[in-house]
Amino acid sequence: MKEVFKIARKEILTYVREERFVLIILVPLVILPLLMHLPILLIARFYHQAESKPQVVAVQGISLELRELLRQNRFTVRFSPDPRHEVREKLADVGIVYEDGRYTIYDSSGVMNLQPSAATERAKAVLQRYKEQVVLARIQPRGLASSDLEPFAIETQKAASEQEQAMGLLALVIPMVVVSLVISGGQAVALEATVGEKEKATIEALLSAPIAPAKLLWGKGLAIFLVAVFSALISSIGVVLGNLLLQHNLAGRVQALPENLQMQIGSLALAPANLLAITLTTLLLAFFAVALMLAVGIFARSYREASTYFGPLDLLMFAPVLFFVLLDYIKVQDWFFVLPGLGVVLALDSIVKGNSSPWQLGLTWLSTLAYGVLALHLAYRNFQREDVVFRN
Numbered sequence: 001m002k003e004v005f006k007i008a009r010k011e012i013l014t015y016v017r018e019e020r021f022v023l024i025i026l027v028p029l030v031i032l033p034l035l036m037h038l039p040i041l042l043i044a045r046f047y048h049q050a051e052s053k054p055q056v057v058a059v060q061g062i063s064l065e066l067r068e069l070l071r072q073n074r075f076t077v078r079f080s081p082d083p084r085h086e087v088r089e090k091l092a093d094v095g096i097v098y099e100d101g102r103y104t105i106y107d108s109s110g111v112m113n114l115q116p117s118a119a120t121e122r123a124k125a126v127l128q129r130y131k132e133q134v135v136l137a138r139i140q141p142r143g144l145a146s147s148d149l150e151p152f153a154i155e156t157q158k159a160a161s162e163q164e165q166a167m168g169l170l171a172l173v174i175p176m177v178v179v180s181l182v183i184s185g186g187q188a189v190a191l192e193a194t195v196g197e198k199e200k201a202t203i204e205a206l207l208s209a210p211i212a213p214a215k216l217l218w219g220k221g222l223a224i225f226l227v228a229v230f231s232a233l234i235s236s237i238g239v240v241l242g243n244l245l246l247q248h249n250l251a252g253r254v255q256a257l258p259e260n261l262q263m264q265i266g267s268l269a270l271a272p273a274n275l276l277a278i279t280l281t282t283l284l285l286a287f288f289a290v291a292l293m294l295a296v297g298i299f300a301r302s303y304r305e306a307s308t309y310f311g312p313l314d315l316l317m318f319a320p321v322l323f324f325v326l327l328d329y330i331k332v333q334d335w336f337f338v339l340p341g342l343g344v345v346l347a348l349d350s351i352v353k354g355n356s357s358p359w360q361l362g363l364t365w366l367s368t369l370a371y372g373v374l375a376l377h378l379a380y381r382n383f384q385r386e387d388v389v390f391r392n
Contacts, residue, residue: 007219055119058083058092093119175348185231186224193220194297195306213383228286284368285344291375298382337363
């Protein structure tokens with residue numbers, strides 16, 4: 001085993017000495033948390049500014065009572081023949097038009113922004129209050145109360161598990177981070193340890209040393225495995241630290257957000273058993289990915305050819321995004337957990353959402369282990385074949 005550790009140490013030192021190793025630390029601990037939480041902080045800031053300053057509302061055809069109610073709610077009322085034009089030209093924050101018994105609100109948010117602006121939300125609240133006043137004024141002379149118009153209440157609640165709701169955004173981020181960082185983190189070392197040796201013409205000297213191909217394979221594989229797991233681990237730490245910073249040190253800004261956005265931020269609500277399951281799933285994914293990278297990398301003749309072979313593997317990093325888009329339209333079956341790569345994504349998603357079953361997790365773990373063993377056997381055969389190793 002001494003030779004295995006020497007080879008692994010040599011590969012890791014080669015990678016650590018390069019400048020890109022700094023990015024492995026900088027990106028997960030600094031840049032990734034910023035990319036996750038900076039948009040939330042900016043939205044919170046804009047909402048706070050919108051709530052604290054008077055906003056301009058362009059109106060047409062509204063009553064005197066509604067105008068006064070808008071002024072009481074810190075709106076600057078501006079009469080306009082075309083409120084929609086005023087909003088489009090940024091001359092007003094929101095527009096209100098009354099015509100044929102209907103109030104129309106013109107929102108200033110863009111087409112792709114599904115969340116209404118703060119001015120629109122406040123204008124809707126004012127209109128709702130005005131509507132209640134009008135209704136109350138009409139029914140009181142007939143001896144009715146406002147409660148008579150609402151015989152029962154309607155409440156909508158999420159059917160998701162409590163853990164999923166508590167996790168919020170982290171339920172989406174954690175599977176994406178684990179899968180993408182395990183693959184991308186180990187890929188650079190795999191390329192350097194296989195096709196890089198070919199391009200530098202050092203593979204011949206390495207193979208001429210009194211080291212069995214199996215030990216050479218294990219040494220390189222161990223180095224790639226450690227770097228891949230380290231990348232996923234350090235990125236997960238960065239995500240958690242960023243979330244803790246947002247929850248505790250910037251709580252005041254978060255409170256400026258609407259309630260639905262506050263729930264989306266979430267917090268780390270994983271039990272020790274869930275953390276252990278995520279760790280085991282990550283290790284098995286790293287084993288499978290490393291074995292596949294070694295088998296493909298040693299077969300390639302150049303970095304360009306290896307990058308072409310690694311293309312389908314890179315697509316796996318986008319699997320979580322595609323899966324979450326289609327999740328509302330498909331019913332997850334047990335056999336999905338056996339699919340290479342996708343089964344890991346499904347397993348991680350079920351763990352962080354608190355709805356995983358031992359049977360489904362067992363399918364993922366056993367199948368991923370089996371795929372890893374097959375890929376490792378392929379890599380071992382390639383390392384033994386001279387027509388593959390010296391293929392240049």
